[in-house]
Amino acid sequence: MNDLTFAKSYVPLDPGKFRDPDVTARGEARARVALERLDTLWINTGTLCNITCVNCYIESSPTNDRLVYITAGDARAYLDEIADLRLGTREIGFTGGEPFMNPDILQLLEDALARGFEVLVLTNAMQPMQRPRIRAGLLRLRESYGERLVLRVSLDHYTAALHEAERGPDTFERTLAGVDWLAGNGFRIAIAGRSVWGEPDAVARAGYGALFADRGWSIDPGDTASLVIFPEMDARVDVPEITTACWGILGISPDAMMCATSRMVVKRRGEERPTVLPCTLLPYDAEFGMGSTLAQSLRADGGMFSGGAVKLCHPHCAKFCVLGGGSCAPA
Structure with a gap:
């Protein structure tokens, strides 16, 4: 693998790539x-969302229910398993879709917080989060658990025009209003942006910093955990496959990859039990299923796995994680 760059223009993905797991x-x-x-266990609350974004990583929308609402009972089984297996997990992350559309969301958050986990919620901070019942529940959780509850709000750009190019009209001010409410009530907040416009990192952080200062939000734009700028993904863009030699070429350790410290739970429509996956970006790929329990996932073997290890046989592994440096977890 001599050329670690990949085209910015849209080109067909080489059909010979990402076929053989080994x-x-x-x-x-x-x-x-x-x-x-297992530092972080991600729980997908369902793919239904109040908006449809142009480049949503898992195609969430008001009509996509391929991942159904996970229940508090579903999630408790995994929290129990973390304790039983003594996995030492630090954090439970909730993502969607829009997590605040899940009817059980407040119970899901409280169950995790009550067991001593740090909790991270990925949200667009729009109408689902701003309903009176949800606001009251969040205030109660903040009062009880303080900074162990973190809400990371998707703000794709610091300008209305580019944010709404991704998320649709009338989304920018509504998101700002949601963050204003969180900031005004003392919540711990992070922001997630996108690098789809090819903007240099320093320029993007300066732009976000000016917005944060203007709104009075206590968020450090230079902190990569407080402001996460994700690499863009597009299945139409050709990317190199990652070989064992790439770690040395790139100067990256496999321990730095997201799948070295996290797993994700999803509940697919029509399936009786949730499924454990190695990654938040592969919810629909059946071949990446690791079983229905954490114990099964630790010893998953065959196909895309070897003794629980993940074979990087997907374009997202290359572009988002290895080459893009992306991670859904705080640094």
């Missing part, structure tokens, strides 16, 4: 990532 199209050994520790 070997790349060039016949080189495919890289894999072992789970070092």
